[in-house]
Amino acid sequence: MPQMEISFLGTGSGTSTNRSHTALVYDCDDGTRLLIDTSSGNTVARNGQELGFSIGDFDTVLLSHHHPDHLSGLLFVQHARALAREDESALNVYLTEETLEWAIKMCRAAYLNVAEVDKVGAKNSDGRQLLLWHVVKPGEQVNLGPTTTASCFPAEHIFGAVGWRVNSDGMAVVFSGDTRFNPELVKASQGARLLIHEAYRTDEELEYANQHGHSTAGDAGRAANQAGVAELVLTHFDSEFAVNTQPLLDDAKKHFNGPTSAATDLYQITVSGQ
Ligand SMILES: [Zn+2]
Numbered sequence: 296m297p298q299m300e301i302s303f304l305g306t307g308s309g310t311s312t313n314r315s316h317t318a319l320v321y322d323c324d325d326g327t328r329l330l331i332d333t334s335s336g337n338t339v340a341r342n343g344q345e346l347g348f349s350i351g352d353f354d355t356v357l358l359s360h361h362h363p364d365h366l367s368g369l370l371f372v373q374h375a376r377a378l379a380r381e382d383e384s385a386l387n388v389y390l391t392e393e394t395l396e397w398a399i400k401m402c403r404a405a406y407l408n409v410a411e412v413d414k415v416g417a418k419n420s421d422g423r424q425l426l427l428w429h430v431v432k433p434g435e436q437v438n439l440g441p442t443t444t445a446s447c448f449p450a451e452h453i454f455g456a457v458g459w460r461v462n463s464d465g466m467a468v469v470f471s472g473d474t475r476f477n478p479e480l481v482k483a484s485q486g487a488r489l490l491i492h493e494a495y496r497t498d499e500e501l502e503y504a505n506q507h508g509h510s511t512a513g514d515a516g517r518a519a520n521q522a523g524v525a526e527l528v529l530t531h532f533d534s535e536f537a538v539n540t541q542p543l544l545d546d547a548k549k550h551f552n553g554p555t556s557a558a559t560d561l562y563q564i565t566v567s568g569q
């Protein structure tokens with residue numbers, strides 16, 4: 296029976312003051328470890344360490360979009376990883392063309408460990424390859440491990456934003472990225488074992504959530520129901536839900552009958568297939 300362990304390193308929205316920004320780790324049965332988004336600052340190193348991850352353990356990153364709460368931690372991941380790793384292997388970063396433009400700008404502006412950055416990747420001043428970009432198009436399948444593949448789908452957020460479906464040994468886990476209610480996600484999530492979906496506000500604040508390019512918890516529940524997934528985990532919470540996520544869970548459960556939980560920073564779950 297395939298298994299995947301999922302670790303939430305950051306579960307706060309961009310404006311959250313109580314939680315770390317978005318990053319997740321997937322540990323697949325075939326030994327493949329994926330970092331999904333990179334949070335901001337040193338979250339991946341700091342919260343990762345709490346759960347026993349070394350920054351040198353990460354070889355593969357999937358990015359959802361270029362907002363700094365998802366992308367800017369990449370600077371610190373590549374820096375800490377290069378220090379931790381003696382070998383010359385680069386960190387492989389999967390992202391859309393639009394996200395790449397911003398990733399290149401960020402590397403140029405910050406200059407942290409990066410002396411040269413182009414459409415291939417980034418190098419330090421010794422010519423060591425730190426990052427390798429892999430540009431993906433929605434629907435394109437990429438092979439990431441012996442039995443692990445991934446494909447992205449368009450999100451309803453900003454230009455070039457995507458969510459990701461990861462398949463490992465026949466079991467699928469979908470991450471929404473930042474998005475309003477997203478019919479493309481519903482299509483891409485059909486039959487998934489787990490949907491990890493952002494929930495920025497309660498249904499009462501639907502208009503506010505949509506104006507900011509985000510979903511309500513009810514939207515997440517509707518997507519889970521329409522896709523027929525087995526389980527739903529909510530994430531990407533604003534500050535007002537730091538302590539009590541129950542109003543969000545209540546809204547999601549109005550639409551989705553399956554097991555539903557709200558992630559916290561350092562939350563870990565293991566899902567099993569059939
Ligand atoms: Zn965000």
Ligand SMILES: [Zn+2]
Pocket residue numbers: 360362452473
């Ligand atoms: Zn965003």
